[in-house]
Amino acid sequence: MELLNTNVAANRLNISRATILQRVENKTMVSLTFQTKKLKKHFIPSDFLHINPQKIEFHDCKVISIIQNKGGVGKSSLAINFASSLSLISSKKARILIVDFDPQANLSENFLSQNILSNKPTIADIMRLHKENRELVTKDVVLNSISTVEFENVKYDILPSSIDLGIEIESLRTKTTPETRLNRTLKLIEEFYDFIIIDTPPTVGLYTQMALNCSDDILLIAIPEEFPARGFKTLLEQLELYKNEMIDLKDSKDFNIFGLVINKIENTNLNKHYKDVLVELSFKAGIDNLYFIPKLLTMSESQAFHIPIFEYKQECDMGFKIGGEILKIAFDYLVKNGIIKED
Numbered sequence: 001m002e003l004l005n006t007n008v009a010a011n012r013l014n015i016s017r018a019t020i021l022q023r024v025e026n027k028t029m030v031s032l033t034f035q036t037k038k039l040k041k042h043f044i045p046s047d048f049l050h051i052n053p054q055k056i057e058f059h060d061c062k063v064i065s066i067i068q069n070k071g072g073v074g075k076s077s078l079a080i081n082f083a084s085s086l087s088l089i090s091s092k093k094a095r096i097l098i099v100d101f102d103p104q105a106n107l108s109e110n111f112l113s114q115n116i117l118s119n120k121p122t123i124a125d126i127m128r129l130h131k132e133n134r135e136l137v138t139k140d141v142v143l144n145s146i147s148t149v150e151f152e153n154v155k156y157d158i159l160p161s162s163i164d165l166g167i168e169i170e171s172l173r174t175k176t177t178p179e180t181r182l183n184r185t186l187k188l189i190e191e192f193y194d195f196i197i198i199d200t201p202p203t204v205g206l207y208t209q210m211a212l213n214c215s216d217d218i219l220l221i222a223i224p225e226e227f228p229a230r231g232f233k234t235l236l237e238q239l240e241l242y243k244n245e246m247i248d249l250k251d252s253k254d255f256n257i258f259g260l261v262i263n264k265i266e267n268t269n270l271n272k273h274y275k276d277v278l279v280e281l282s283f284k285a286g287i288d289n290l291y292f293i294p295k296l297l298t299m300s301e302s303q304a305f306h307i308p309i310f311e312y313k314q315e316c317d318m319g320f321k322i323g324g325e326i327l328k329i330a331f332d333y334l335v336k337n338g339i340i341k342e343d
């Protein structure tokens with residue numbers, strides 16, 4: 001996807017630049033704005049030239065899990081930036097919840113204040129209640145643990161995690177069908193959301209099964225290096241296994257693999273080789289949507305400043321090069337689900 005500045009976008013649409021800016025102002029067109037030292041520039045993703053928020057119509061809540069059994073590949077960054085893309089494209093209309101389902105709680109700590117984290121219940125508390133007596137987990141209990149995060153262009157809710165999640169998941173193992181417990185929890189609040197995005201820990205096992213059990217779609221992420229590329233094949237096999245095992249579970253969703261994000265791509269021959277390996281494995285597994293994100297300091301900087309990539313203002317447009325690819329994921333996802341109505 002190209003990012004067009006307002007002049008080029010005006011030319012393509014054959015309308016004046018003033019009209020474009022007016023539409024951006026009225027939020028009937030998506031713009032990515034970033035601040036240089038003196039200049040405020042508008043970039044319009046070319047795919048969005050004909051979208052306005054009236055053309056976006058949400059249906060049932062969609063649950064999407066971000067999955068990869070390796071750490072440090074960019075799952076949490078993708079969860080935040082994918083959520084941000086959905087919010088940006090819909091001019092903040094999409095009601096989005098991110099569930100931090102990783103006991104490392106990086107995402108929660110990056111985006112929620114210490115005050116919230118120490119005073120509000122987390123997904124670990126909800127899982128503890130599930131273990132004690134699942135009737136105790138009510139809609140209000142779940143809603144009370146959620147906080148809203150809002151930036152200039154994007155907005156989403158977070159259901160945070162904590163280190164205790166590890167212990168709670170361990171002790172859930174002795175209960176019947178522990179795989180269904182996250183699904184039961186999210187079902188209580190699905191009516192309040194258009195999208196629920198689950199950030200998962202770097203393991204396969206019960207956490208992954210629990211996330212898969214509630215997912216309509218999963219988004220895989222991998223980096224083009226030797227061991228991750230080899231591990232990706234095993235991961236695909238494991239997912240297939242879980243999919244078959246879950247068929248008999250009550251209310252289990254039959255998830256689809258929506259796509260693969262190949263992240264942290266560097267311009268080296270070795271990197272290109274492992275990228276090709278990942279692409280080939282994906283095609284063999286019937287994964288159609290592939291996305292490519294370069295390894296860029298901008299990404300880690302935005303994470304370090306606890307800001308989604310689209311809100312990270314800086315002097316070059318690198319943020320938007322990455323942002324453009326993540327917007328494309330969101331755009332494809334919305335089109336696939338019939339949420340963006342095409343003419």
Ligand SMILES: Nc1ncnc2c1ncn2[C@@H]1O[C@H](COP(=O)(O)OP(=O)(O)O)[C@@H](O)[C@H]1O
Pocket residue numbers: 070071072073074075076077078106202263264265293294295296297298299300301303304
């Ligand atoms: N495309 C990228 N380029 C550079 N750094 C990245 C990129 N994607 C993620 N990172 C950085 O890599 C680190 C791990 O990312 P994170 O999203 O926490 O991974 P995970 O959740 O898989 O453990 C973070 O510091 C993040 O900012």
Ligand SMILES: [Mg+2]
Pocket residue numbers: 075076077102106107199200
């Ligand atoms: Mg993470």
